[in-house]
Amino acid sequence: MDIVIDLGILLxxxxxxxxxxxxxxxxxxxxIVLHGFSFEFLLPISFYGLNSLTLLSVPFFIMAGGLMGSSxxxxxxxxxxxxxxxxxxxxxxxATVVATAIFGAIAGLCSAAVAAIGSIMxxxxxxxxxxxxxxxxxxxxxxxLAQLIPPSVxxxxxxxxxxxSVGACFLSTVGPGILSMLMYVIINWWMCRQIPSIKVYPKxxxxxxxxxxxxxxxxxxxxxxxxxxxxxxxxGGFTTPTEAATLAVIYTVLVGFLIYRSLTWRELGRTLFTxxxxxxxxxxxxxxxMMLSRIYTMLNVPQRLIKTMTGISENYYVILAMVNVFLxxxxxxxxxxxxxxxxAPLLLPLMxxxxxxxxxxxxxxxxxxxxxxxxxxxxxxxxxxxxxxxxSFDKMIGPATVFMLFGSLPVILITTYWPDxxxxxxxxxxxxx
Amino acid sequence: xxxxxxxxxxxxxLPIWHGLVRLQRAVLILASAxxxxxxxxxxxxxxxxxxxxxxxxxxxxxxxxxxxxxxxIYGTYERTHIKTExxxxxxxxPRPYAVAKSVASFISLVLAGILSYWGYTFFLWGIQxxxxxxxxxxxxxxxxxxxxxxxxxxxxxxxxxxxxxIRQALGLAPVTMPPGME
Numbered sequence: 225m226d227i228v229i230d231l232g233i234l235l236x237x238x239x240x241x242x243x244x245x246x247x248x249x250x251x252x253x254x255x256i257v258l259h260g261f262s263f264e265f266l267l268p269i270s271f272y273g274l275n276s277l278t279l280l281s282v283p284f285f286i287m288a289g290g291l292m293g294s295s296x297x298x299x300x301x302x303x304x305x306x307x308x309x310x311x312x313x314x315x316x317x318x319a320t321v322v323a324t325a326i327f328g329a330i331a332g333l334c335s336a337a338v339a340a341i342g343s344i345m346x347x348x349x350x351x352x353x354x355x356x357x358x359x360x361x362x363x364x365x366x367x368x369l370a371q372l373i374p375p376s377v378x379x380x381x382x383x384x385x386x387x388x389s390v391g392a393c394f395l396s397t398v399g400p401g402i403l404s405m406l407m408y409v410i411i412n413w414w415m416c417r418q419i420p421s422i423k424v425y426p427k428x429x430x431x432x433x434x435x436x437x438x439x440x441x442x443x444x445x446x447x448x449x450x451x452x453x454x455x456x457x458x459x460g461g462f463t464t465p466t467e468a469a470t471l472a473v474i475y476t477v478l479v480g481f482l483i484y485r486s487l488t489w490r491e492l493g494r495t496l497f498t499x500x501x502x503x504x505x506x507x508x509x510x511x512x513x514m515m516l517s518r519i520y521t522m523l524n525v526p527q528r529l530i531k532t533m534t535g536i537s538e539n540y541y542v543i544l545a546m547v548n549v550f551l552x553x554x555x556x557x558x559x560x561x562x563x564x565x566x567x568a569p570l571l572l573p574l575m576x577x578x579x580x581x582x583x584x585x586x587x588x589x590x591x592x593x594x595x596x597x598x599x600x601x602x603x604x605x606x607x608x609x610x611x612x613x614x615x616s617f618d619k620m621i622g623p624a625t626v627f628m629l630f631g632s633l634p635v636i637l638i639t640t641y642w643p644d645x646x647x648x649x650x651x652x653x654x655x656x657x
Numbered sequence: 658x659x660x661x662x663x664x665x666x667x668x669x670x671l672p673i674w675h676g677l678v679r680l681q682r683a684v685l686i687l688a689s690a691x692x693x694x695x696x697x698x699x700x701x702x703x704x705x706x707x708x709x710x711x712x713x714x715x716x717x718x719x720x721x722x723x724x725x726x727x728x729x730i731y732g733t734y735e736r737t738h739i740k741t742e743x744x745x746x747x748x749x750x751p752r753p754y755a756v757a758k759s760v761a762s763f764i765s766l767v768l769a770g771i772l773s774y775w776g777y778t779f780f781l782w783g784i785q786x787x788x789x790x791x792x793x794x795x796x797x798x799x800x801x802x803x804x805x806x807x808x809x810x811x812x813x814x815x816x817x818x819x820x821x822x823i824r825q826a827l828g829l830a831p832v833t834m835p836p837g838m839e
Contacts, residue, residue: 237761237764238740238741238743239741239743239744240744240757240760240761240764241740241741241743241744241745241757241758241761242740242761242764242765242768243733243738243739243740243765244738244739244740244741245729245738245739246738246764246765246768246769249768249771249772250764250768253768253771263775263778264778264779264782267775267776267778267779267804268779271779271800271801271804274721274722274725275718275719275722275797275800276718277714277717277718279721280692280696280717280718280721283689283692283721283724283725284693284696287689287693463700466696467696467699467700470693470696470697470700471697471700473693474693474697493682493686496685496686496689496690497681497682497685497686497689497731499689500685500686500688500689500724500727500728500731501685501728501731501732501735501737502728502732503724503725503728504685504724504725504726504727504728504729504730504731504732505728505729505732505737505738505739506739507725507728507729508725508726508728508729508732508738508807509739511725557741558741559739559741561739562739601741601743601746602741602743604739
């Protein structure tokens, strides 16, 4: 009962609009008062927890994402994607999806993808006959790819809270990410067939198409190199995720100043303090979640949860379905960072109990809470996309729902019930069992 | 600060307010740049000089505390902390909505106040124990103090937010800055 009241306090304050870190603090405070825990014991736990080099990758990946828009890298990535799929019906929409996925290979936040790709593609799609609601819905829903294609800030948080390999957690969402990308491209193509206002470019010969692709790849070489540096750095064993993130920041700044010449000192300063603010806000949340998860552990909450869930059903598939429903509800009520930090310590013991790999659970969590970013009432990315496109909620929710129902939801189910989709790459590259 | 505030109040308080914001931005920019260059330097040292560079990691994580907590303060100043806020779906009229926001600000203020107390106690404990980092023997209290400082400034900005929301709940104009001072 105490935990139900505790979660009630957490959700009640969330609904009231109290900043999420302080909602977690209130939940901690309630249990401290109720069970007589000492904050003098809990505060050092959070302090020594934050004193981590791995955690420093969070601000760096947020920084890299923020700088990609202003350094001209995002624009080159869009051109590459356009060269590949831009000439098909709905090609501009398809290119948006592909560009977001490539963008995700450097940045680890969907808000950065909406800001960088959305600011380039939404006006362009509108000019080429796409309804504004469709353009905004597509950009917001597909922005989740930025977090499924590694690096991913929520996966760093999950790995860190669960004491798992960051690299393997990154890899677990690659399969679901690629599948989501294909689904969104197909759904967009199908939807665009019903919209006559969309312009279609004249067909070109295969040779011309190959030349366009070659030119875009050549001009975007430096943009693609950023992703390569991160991947080779982490999976080649040359750097830790934090060092790879630092290299991504330095590389993005150098390319922005010296190669594409889009970055200015003023813009660099503005991006640094904006992204540092985002990092501070996320880390403060982590500070309180660490206390909460320690209290939950001391109160045997995960074990009590296992007992309750297995009391309803012992069936592996039913428990996974219940976990999915729980995560979708959590996603509707909070952002993906808070959702990850709350769900990981609560559900991971249950997952291990029924034989689910922690890396498979990483993918389940990533896909569910990624969708949570765009499912109202708490849909920060959907609202951000709407603001960027200057599009009202009612105009974009229809197309966004189509992408969610026929794109995101099937990917969640496939990820949940086909573990190999998530585990293939971690097994292949990292040797995870 | 209200536009109708007396010129004396504006002359004394506005520069302090504005200076604080500038200071936070400076800390955020400098800390971000410093940590980035430090970790980049550690990578170079490892590959070029074949030196492990553990000292660099220690300095980076200690400075990171100031980055995190200054970021949290700036988020409170900007009112950009992550929020869910579903209350606007029920309370659509401005006045009741402002009342609900005042309650949320009040709760945030109380919690930030409690965090300030916790941070202060932890700071005193840090001075008393004078724990040091393993390699460079840097006193950890430099990082521990960021929690206390962060909580105090967050409380301050929550107080300003509370005053602003109460004014709106009472039907008064929201707190605004004079032109050029936003």
